[in-house]
Amino acid sequence: MHKICILTLLVLCLTGSAPAQRTVYVDGSVTITGDGTQAAPFQTITEALALPSVTILVAGGIYTSETPYTDILSDQTLIGSYDSSFTTSDPSATPTIIDMGGRSQLDQRGTFFISATGWTIENLIIQNSTTGEYEDTENGGAIYVRNGSNGTFRGVTFLNCAAVFEGGVETGTAREGGAVCIRDASTVVFEDCIFDSCTAVGGGGAVRIRSPGSGNNVKFHRCLFTRCGARREGSVIDDGDGVSQVEIVNCIFANNGVDVAVPSGTAPSAYLIRVSDRRVLIYNCTFVGNSNPAGYMFNVGNSSNAAATKEIVNCIVANNTLGSDGPGVAIFSYPTGYDDATTIQNNLFFSNSGLDPLDPAGLGVIGVNGNITGEPQFVDAANGDYHLKAGSPGMDAGKTLTLVTDDFDGTARPAGAAYDIGAMEGLGSLDPFFFKVQDIMATASSSVNAGLGPENTVNGSGIVNDLHSTVLTDMWLSGAGVPGSVWIKYQFDNLYKLNQMWVWNSNTALEPIVGLGGLGVKAATIEYSTDDAAWTALADVPEFAQAPGTADYAHNTIVDFGGAAAKFVRITCNSSWGSGNQYSLSEVRFFYIPVAARDPHPANGAAGVSTNVTLSWKAGQEAAEHNVYISGDEQAVIDGTASVATVSQAAYGPLSLDLASTYYWRVDEVNNANNIPVWEGSIWSFKTSEYLVVDDFESYNDIPSGQEGSKLVYETWDDGYVDPPAVRTNGSTIGYDTGASMATATKHGGLQSVPLLYNNTSVSRSEVTVDPGKLAVGRDWTVGSPAVLTLWFYGELNNPATDRMYVKVNAAKVIYDGNISQAQWQKFSIDLATLGINLNNVMQLAIGIERIGTTGGSGKVFIDDIRLYAPAAVQ
16 A cells, blocks of 8 residues: 555656647648638648647648748647548658749749747658749758757658759859758757758758858758759768768768759769868768769868867768869868868778778778778668678678667667668678567556556657656556556557567666565566457567666567567566556567568659659568559559559569559568568559650750750751751741850749740741650650640730741641730640641651731740640649
8 A cells, every 4th residue: 555655646746747739730632721720720831830839730742832931930840741630640651742843933932941949840741942043042942940940850851952043043142052051050950851852053962051150060860862962062961161060870872963953054063071060970871872073972171160070980981983083082082281080980981983081191091990891782772772781791890889779760779799880780690670660559458547558658758869767657557456457559550570579667766666666567478469359479478677767777678579470469467576466668669570562662642753653662571572553543452453563673664654643552572481471562652743844945055066965955956047048938046046045034934945036027937846756755645645735935025916826746737826925924735636646656846936928027935844744634
């Protein structure tokens, strides 16, 4: 009785609650915006962000109407990818996509502006966000963080974001930070983020860190950087201020260093990363397949702080393409007089254009401080799997780092005898490797109160750096004096092949006190089930070790499941360390062998996917072959009645799909030698592009013919300019014949359009033609089943009324039913079915201006965005 009284007092003291932050809801699918309640959600995220100190839950969907550069306010939490009931946030199933593309030049100002504290942005995809094109826009293609702001990005994907030239011309200011720019002593954490195809014409293709004054504090944990580039300075991360602090841990840098689009064509990327900070830690990262024409990967600058330190430890630098940038430069570049304390330790270098790494003194580092060379032996680098195969020289060759407790996937380190080098723990002695089950629902036979419920054992409460607190309200405590057995049950989001369960037992300060504590489970029966009906008892369940009752408690019991297939696990408590009838657990964590297909490409919910896409995924660990189901009928894929293709590789395609169509697919992993021969995959979906680009005129430049990179519009499109004036029968000129050939001030989309100058005063027509075989669309216009050809044109007010526009596809001619003297963008749409031609072999596309009567005039129209649309998608 004395023991129960003390426990009751402890519960009363520790279960106080703070006022809950207000929650508002956003669902872009509603027809009328509401007041932000769950019953009447806002229609846009912008509306919710106007409210201070709120948690904003956003339903999955594509959001195209958000106000550029919306302020994030202090203490706001923005979480996307919720299902329609706002109960689960799952970016793989219901992604929230903020698409900033398709805006006018005036609106290209990025997505969010942050000058606030205590904010969190989680589970969003921000795509096609650009800054720099108009007037006084600032840095950060998607987000600008400044003025001492602090907050966290978690699970955010930045896709195709860019910082371009101010005003869209190369004489404008070169904006920085393709995705994010951070400055002014701000503190920012990036966790589990992806930066894909982000570029900057300034520095920092993905992220630019800059700060006058005391510097920023920026951390990147478990992030992926791919296909990023910058015309100037770091093509991925650029920080040259000399006073900031940067941590880059468990990150993957793959295939960066892409060329950057500029108005005159393209510009090559510079080095991969620049760091000139007072404290830089680059731990357990993988750098592979990057291209750095400047001759090195890491620009290691001198800090402006006298006590600076830079550490590069446990990293893989392999298969990168480097140029030559002078003597003494090989992978790392150091300035003259460099004197920062620098550690290069336990790294693996291989095949970097024949260059070996040097330390600041110009000495080789291979064979020193644990640095080694050799083929990393990635599991499947082509498909982005950078785990190490057994036998890799990087296996168990890393240094133990207190800052690094897991890997890129969340797998605990070490998986073998020691840390693996690189971002991923390999197969090691735990062959196959295992991942943590993330989505778990916990129930129990009883709880002493709602604050001490079973969910506390799986929600991470009380866990910091894998060490548990002694706070009772961070644990589960069963009810006192409740008859019957005491149990706690876990339900996973899917069927898993379980490897282990880690246990943190009850860890209150009472636990080690003899005769008083002992709430922790000592003996237990563990059962597992696939359906919550038929249960199998796990053999050889170990005794649960008692917790020490201190705030630095690491798990001290591991239960081996031996690959059992389970969706449910039940723990029945048989005895406690205090022999009472109440039981408590702090935390449990389940690990599984990844035997199901995962990480689809295109990503689940992706839009704008090519009609000839090749599907790919990360294969299940034991798969011998893969059954791929794909259909426009979701139920057919769920039921397995859709057509199936069996492939030996983790890829299927290229496919031939229809435009503007949603497809559903799943991959079942098959190995008939296993107890469970087929592991059914999740249902993924994507939507194909609404149109095919015939020509958007973005790729043309004014580099002289014959020089590298030259692409002149009049060498693809034929006009009448080449004919001598005396014999000219075609009065057209495509592109200006003096100065820049393309138009940048007047454009429908992208950065430029093409001017078509016509003169029908002495000839009857002015026509430009192209062979579609010279264009990416090709001659087969049945691909994707398009139905409509569209082009946009912009006239001039003084264009005479004596002329009209037409389009010819092969010999079929369609006349525009309108005039060409309006100074605004107009759409010319043509029903392909009415042409009566063979669309499998389109040999010629022509755009012309012809006389209406016996006399004609001269003028100009701008042409842009020639596209092939599906009928339902014409815009």
